[in-house]
Amino acid sequence: MxxxxxxxxWAFRGSLCLPxxxxxxxxxxxxxxxxxxxxxxxxxxxxxxxxxxARRLAQxxxxxxxxxxxxxxxxxxxxxxxxxxxxxxxxxxxxGKAEDRQHLVTxxxxxxxxxxxxxxxxxxxxxVGSTLGASEQIWDKILDVNVKSPALLLSKVLPYMENRRGGxxxxxxxxxxxxxxxxxxxxxxxxxxxxxxxxxxxxxxAPKGIRVNCLVPGIIKTDFSLREKTMxxxxxxxxxxxxxxxxxEPEECAGLVSxxxxxxxxxxxxxxxxxxxxxxxx
Ligand SMILES: NC(=O)c1ccc[n+]([C@@H]2O[C@H](COP(=O)([O-])OP(=O)(O)OC[C@H]3O[C@@H](n4cnc5c(N)ncnc54)[C@H](OP(=O)(O)O)[C@@H]3O)[C@@H](O)[C@H]2O)c1
Numbered sequence: 001m002x003x004x005x006x007x008x009x010w011a012f013r014g015s016l017c018l019p020x021x022x023x024x025x026x027x028x029x030x031x032x033x034x035x036x037x038x039x040x041x042x043x044x045x046x047x048x049x050x051x052x053x054a055r056r057l058a059q060x061x062x063x064x065x066x067x068x069x070x071x072x073x074x075x076x077x078x079x080x081x082x083x084x085x086x087x088x089x090x091x092x093x094x095x096g097k098a099e100d101r102q103h104l105v106t107x108x109x110x111x112x113x114x115x116x117x118x119x120x121x122x123x124x125x126x127x128v129g130s131t132l133g134a135s136e137q138i139w140d141k142i143l144d145v146n147v148k149s150p151a152l153l154l155s156k157v158l159p160y161m162e163n164r165r166g167g168x169x170x171x172x173x174x175x176x177x178x179x180x181x182x183x184x185x186x187x188x189x190x191x192x193x194x195x196x197x198x199x200x201x202x203x204x205x206a207p208k209g210i211r212v213n214c215l216v217p218g219i220i221k222t223d224f225s226l227r228e229k230t231m232x233x234x235x236x237x238x239x240x241x242x243x244x245x246x247x248x249e250p251e252e253c254a255g256l257v258s259x260x261x262x263x264x265x266x267x268x269x270x271x272x273x274x275x276x277x278x279x280x281x282x
Pocket of ligand 1: 043044048049067069070071074096121123124175216217220223225
């Protein structure tokens with residue numbers, strides 16, 4: 001219990017006292033903006049929710065390292081954001097591969113000298129079907145990418161966040177963690193596991209001044225949800241129950257992540273926060 005009453009590490013009392021060791025930042029942002037001087041690594045950030053988060057963190061002043069499995073997607077995303085005057089670099093990283101995770105960290109360090117934020121967006125769902133009918137390979141793939149990879153990547157990033165004397169990590173779960181969607185049992189389970197991972201990591205890393213929180217999106221309009229027919233089909237039912245009027249936009253997830261990375265969220269850790277139009281949980 002005593003750990004709860006430890007003094008807040010200095011790096012979390014305000015952004016003014018944080019070291020400015022990153023070399024290149026967005027030219028178009030005001031240096032006083034909340035994330036100025038910070039470096040963010042984002043997985044699964046070439047489209048959808050991850051891309052919206054990358055754009056927002058860069059607009060708010062961070063240098064952002066974009067990544068996903070396909071180099072051409074990385075190149076395209078980097079080009080778009082650079083044309084907007086934002087400070088971004090990118091590299092290919094399949095989060096399920098150890099060598100790719102290491103390469104992502106190395107790339108981020110080469111460009112910017114340190115890492116302040118890690119946002120783990122990449123997630124997969126290769127199965128629509130019964131939970132007990134899922135093969136061991138399906139279980140391994142979903143758990144490797146969705147649950148294990150954020151922890152394994154963070155273990156590589158951790159020394160550099162410790163060097164900065166603090167940091168912020170954001171995991172990305174899903175509303176299906178609370179209300180399972182039929183035929184997505186393995187995916188549902190992986191997203192529920194992330195809620196627990198967030199709590200455990202937050203507790204372990206609090207003494208180091210590193211905060212860990214979790215974005216929990218509802219149904220957001222992206223390739224992922226539109227490909228997954230079950231999700232949009234749920235909307236009429238959800239409308240009846242919760243009064244939700246529409247699908248969410250990726251940009252509506254991005255502001256929360258920027259806030260969680262900023263010093264405005266300095267006393268917030270271990271939280272699983274829904275962005276879903278409405279949430280039935282207390
Ligand atoms: N959309 C929703 O309604 C919704 C709701 C709740 C939660 N989520 C969660 O939000 C996250 C993003 O979903 P989204 O809707 O934005 O998906 P999306 O539009 O399909 O984008 C997925 C992104 O992740 C990359 N990616 C996929 N597998 C990867 C891997 N193994 N390693 C690294 N990058 C990978 C993709 O690029 P490449 O193809 O180049 O790899 C792409 O940049 C996922 O974790 C998903 O579970 C989504």
